[in-house]
Amino acid sequence: MNITGNTIFIPGATSGIGLALAVELHGRGNTVIVGGRRAGLLDQIAAAHPGIRTVQIDTADAGSIATVSARVIAEHPDLNVLIAMAGIMRAEDWHTPAGFLDSAEAIVATNVLGPIRLIAAFVEHLQEQADSTIVTVSSGLAFVPLRHTPSYNAAKAAVHMLSESIRLQLADTTVKVVELVPPAVRTPLMPGHEEREDAMPLDEFIAEVISLIESQPDAHEILVDRVAxxxxxxxxxxxxxxxxxxxxxETHATAQ
Incomplete structure (x- = not known):
């Protein structure tokens, strides 16, 4: 993936890693469109970061994805990068259905079906571009489980294998598939995450990610040192x- 000169859509980027990445990529000379559910947050982002475009989208809703993605393509026909950033993480207790079932269904809808539906909405358009990229977002927990978050672990493992598989299928096209694999990062992903001393500071994570993209533009995975x-x-x-x-x-060191 080139670090500049792209038109990038990042649904699920109203906070945390997504927003920080959007701001940094915009500063590197990319056109960036941020998507999210809450109009108020989108308005704040547009005001705080002039030049970043915003669009309201619910990545857990198939109809919203289809409608909004079509609009984004129509308004930005040169769009060549999709970063499927949206995700939720919840602690669960699998001793009884009440402790996990609703959470598990919501996580699968957002973390697995969301990226699948987004890719479905953009894959034909991306193949028409001379150079394009799909960026998926998994986690260190795709490879080693955290006992408190079974559905999140499983969803991120699914995203990893999905990335591996579609990379093989799209090898005959102009579309690259890159998997971003975060460690624990100080974001509002779960209550208390922003204050976790064992988690990687957000600015350090973004700086290392950008450096890796610059130095390894053909990499299949973006792996900061802490997630190794x-x-x-x-x-x-x-x-x-x-x-x-x-x-x-109780600190769950190195997990995101």
């Missing part, structure tokens, strides 16, 4: 030890 302990645990042969480390304290 999770991403490569099985290959290193210390998977069980990393699972124990991750789940051994």
């Amino acid at each position: 302990v999770l991403r490569h645990a099985e290959a290193r042969g210390d998977y069980e030890q990393v699972v124990a480390m991750l789940n051994g304290t």
